[in-house]
Amino acid sequence: MEKQVDQQQIRLDKLNRIRDLGTEPYPYSFQRSHTIPDIIEQAEKLLKKQEQITIAGRLLAVRGKGKASFGNIQAQHTRIQIYVRQDEIRDSEFEMFKLCDIGDHLGLSGTLMHTKTGELTLRVSTVTLLSKSIRPIPMPKVEEKDGERIVHDEVTDKEFRYRQRYVDLILNPQVAEVFQKRTLIYQTIRDYLREEGFLEVETPTLQSVYGGANATPFVTHHKALDQKFYLRISNELYLKRLIAGGFDAVFEFVKDFRNEGIDRTHNPEFSALEFYQAYVDYNEIMRHTENICERCALAVNGRTEFEYEGHTIDVKAPWPRLSMLDAIEKLGGISFSKMSDAEVQNLLKEKGWELDADYNRGLATQLVFEETCETQLIQPIFITDHPKETSPLCKKNRENPELLERFEAFIHGWEIANAYSELNDPVIQRRLMEEQVERGRGGEKETQPLDEDFLRAMEYGMPPMGGVGFGIDRIVMLLTGQLTIRDVIFFPTMRPES
Known part of the structure; x- marks a missing residue:
C-alpha cells in the first residue's frame, strides 16, 4: 500500500509539472479522424495515402526514454504501436510526453508506417494529453525467453477483477x-x-x-x-x-x-x-x-x-x-x-x-x-x-x-x-x-x-x-x-x- 501511495504522489507531482508547462491535463474534448479499429481495418489504404490521421487512446506501454520512444496505445480494447521522436514534435509536447505514465489518455496525430519487424505503427507528429492518470494500473510484465512468452505479475485474482472490472477490461481485451x-x-x-x-x-x-x-x-x-x-x-x-x-x-x-x-x-x-x-x-x-x-x-x-x-x-x-x-x-x-x-x-x-x-x-x-x-x-x-x-x-x-x-x-x-x-x-x-x-x-x-x-x-x-x-x-x-x-x-x- 505504501508503494502504491508513493507512486500516486509521483504522478501527482508530474501532474503539477505538466500544468506548469501550460498544458491542461483534462481538456473537454478531442477530435479524432479515425478509431484504432478503423486504422487496423484500413491499414493498407492509409499506408498508401500517407495522409495525416488522428487517434485517441490509453497509453499502455513505453519503450525508450531518450530522444525516441515506442509505445502502445489502446482504445476500444484494440492496440496500435506509436513512435515518438523529439525532433518530429514540438519541444513543449515532448517535455509533456516525458511526464506521461502508463494509463494516461493521449490524442495523437501522425502517419502510418511499418517498422523493420513489420509492425504497423503511428509515426507521431503531435501529442495532446487528454487525461492524466494518478493511480498506477497493475500492468503485467511480459518477456521472451527461449522463444517463449512469459507473463509476470498477471492480475489473476478473481475478486479483484470483479470489484475493479474497469481494470479487468483495460488489461484483458x-x-x-x-x-x-x-x-x-x-x-x-x-x-x-x-x-x-x-x-x-x-x-x-x-x-x-x-x-x-x-x-x-x-x-x-x-x-x-x-x-x-x-x-x-x-x-x-x-x-x-x-x-x-x-x-x-x-x-x-x-x-x-x-x-x-x-x-x-x-x-x-x-x-x-x-x-x-x-x-x-x-x-x-x-x-x-x-x-x-x-x-x-x-x-x-x-x-x-x-x-x-x-x-x-x-x-x-x-x-x-x-x-x-x-x-x-x-x-x-x-x-x-x-x-x-x-x-x-x-x-x-x-x-x-x-x-x-x-x-x-x-x-x-x-x-x-x-x-x-x-x-x-x-x-x-x-x-x-x-x-x-x-x-x-x-x-x-x-x-x-x-x-x-x-x-x-x-x-x-x-x-x-x-x-x-x-x-x-x-x-x-x-x-x-x-x-x-x-x-x-x-x-x-x-x-x-x-x-x-x-x-x-x-x-x-x-x-x-x-x-x-x-x-x-x-x-x-x-x-x-x-x-x-x-x-x-x-x-x-x-x-x-x-
Missing part, C-alpha cells in the same frame, strides 16, 4: 469481447422477436405485489406512500396484463431481483427475457425458443455448435422433447409412474432428498427429476408436461389433467427457459392463487401472494396465450465459454470491501 458478444445476443433476440411481430415494452421494477415466480423478494419502503414495495422477481403478470389490454405479442428484457444465494449460475440481480403471444400455446413458444438459441449461436460463433466444458453442444433446431415422467424413467432409471406414494416417500428418505413443503406427488416428481436427470441433459432438450402442483399460472395438459402444458428448456444440465400454455380462466386462477397463499401460511417456502389487480385484468377477458422466461446470463455463459455467471455480468453482486 478478451473480457471486453465477452461483453460485446453479450450485446450481440441482445440485438439478435430483439431482431428475431420484432420480425415475429412482438412489441418491446417496459413494466415496473418496483412492485406493490410481487409474483410470476416462486422466489424470495427484496423488500423496500416507499416513504411518500408509507408502503412496503418489492423489487421485481418476474415481469410475467404485468406482461400478461398487456396481452389482456389488446397487444398480440410483447417482450421485455429485465433485471430481476431474488433474495437468494450466489453460486456459479445464480446472482441476486440477473438478466431475463420474457415474451408472451396471444392465441398460441407452448408448442409455438418452443419454436421461438429453439430459433432464438440457434440464431444467437450463429451470430456469436458463426455456427450452431460450440464447445463447453468438454462437450460439443449443437443448438440447431428442432430440439427433442421428453416428458418429465419419461425422463425420470429413461434417464433416472426409476419406474416412477408405477410407484405408490409410500414408495416415493421412502425413496426421498433413502436418498436424503428434501421437499421445501409438505409431501405431494407433483412436487416429489419434480424433485426426483432434478436430482436424477438434470445433469444428464447436455444437448438442448424440452422437458415437457410437469405435474400440476408445480405452477399456479399454467393450463392443465389437454390430454392428462394431472399434468401441465409447461416446458423447461435445458442445455448443459441448466434450465435456460421456462414456459407455459398460460392459464386464462379467472375462476381457476383465483382458486389456485388462493390455495398457494394457504400453503404459504402453512409453511411452504417461496409462494406467491394474491394479486387482485392481475385477477381483475383476467376477469375482463384474457386471450389464450403462450409465454416464456429466459435466463439471458446462462445463454451468454454457454455461447462465450464462461464458467461462472460473474464472468458475464459487468459488476456482479459482492460483499462490500469494508
Whole structure:
C-alpha cells in the first residue's frame, strides 16, 4: 500500500509539472479522424495515402526514454504501436510526453508506417494529453525467453477483477469481447422477436405485489406512500396484463431481483427475457425458443455448435422433447409412474432428498427429476408436461389433467427457459392463487401472494396465450465459454470491501 501511495504522489507531482508547462491535463474534448479499429481495418489504404490521421487512446506501454520512444496505445480494447521522436514534435509536447505514465489518455496525430519487424505503427507528429492518470494500473510484465512468452505479475485474482472490472477490461481485451458478444445476443433476440411481430415494452421494477415466480423478494419502503414495495422477481403478470389490454405479442428484457444465494449460475440481480403471444400455446413458444438459441449461436460463433466444458453442444433446431415422467424413467432409471406414494416417500428418505413443503406427488416428481436427470441433459432438450402442483399460472395438459402444458428448456444440465400454455380462466386462477397463499401460511417456502389487480385484468377477458422466461446470463455463459455467471455480468453482486 505504501508503494502504491508513493507512486500516486509521483504522478501527482508530474501532474503539477505538466500544468506548469501550460498544458491542461483534462481538456473537454478531442477530435479524432479515425478509431484504432478503423486504422487496423484500413491499414493498407492509409499506408498508401500517407495522409495525416488522428487517434485517441490509453497509453499502455513505453519503450525508450531518450530522444525516441515506442509505445502502445489502446482504445476500444484494440492496440496500435506509436513512435515518438523529439525532433518530429514540438519541444513543449515532448517535455509533456516525458511526464506521461502508463494509463494516461493521449490524442495523437501522425502517419502510418511499418517498422523493420513489420509492425504497423503511428509515426507521431503531435501529442495532446487528454487525461492524466494518478493511480498506477497493475500492468503485467511480459518477456521472451527461449522463444517463449512469459507473463509476470498477471492480475489473476478473481475478486479483484470483479470489484475493479474497469481494470479487468483495460488489461484483458478478451473480457471486453465477452461483453460485446453479450450485446450481440441482445440485438439478435430483439431482431428475431420484432420480425415475429412482438412489441418491446417496459413494466415496473418496483412492485406493490410481487409474483410470476416462486422466489424470495427484496423488500423496500416507499416513504411518500408509507408502503412496503418489492423489487421485481418476474415481469410475467404485468406482461400478461398487456396481452389482456389488446397487444398480440410483447417482450421485455429485465433485471430481476431474488433474495437468494450466489453460486456459479445464480446472482441476486440477473438478466431475463420474457415474451408472451396471444392465441398460441407452448408448442409455438418452443419454436421461438429453439430459433432464438440457434440464431444467437450463429451470430456469436458463426455456427450452431460450440464447445463447453468438454462437450460439443449443437443448438440447431428442432430440439427433442421428453416428458418429465419419461425422463425420470429413461434417464433416472426409476419406474416412477408405477410407484405408490409410500414408495416415493421412502425413496426421498433413502436418498436424503428434501421437499421445501409438505409431501405431494407433483412436487416429489419434480424433485426426483432434478436430482436424477438434470445433469444428464447436455444437448438442448424440452422437458415437457410437469405435474400440476408445480405452477399456479399454467393450463392443465389437454390430454392428462394431472399434468401441465409447461416446458423447461435445458442445455448443459441448466434450465435456460421456462414456459407455459398460460392459464386464462379467472375462476381457476383465483382458486389456485388462493390455495398457494394457504400453503404459504402453512409453511411452504417461496409462494406467491394474491394479486387482485392481475385477477381483475383476467376477469375482463384474457386471450389464450403462450409465454416464456429466459435466463439471458446462462445463454451468454454457454455461447462465450464462461464458467461462472460473474464472468458475464459487468459488476456482479459482492460483499462490500469494508
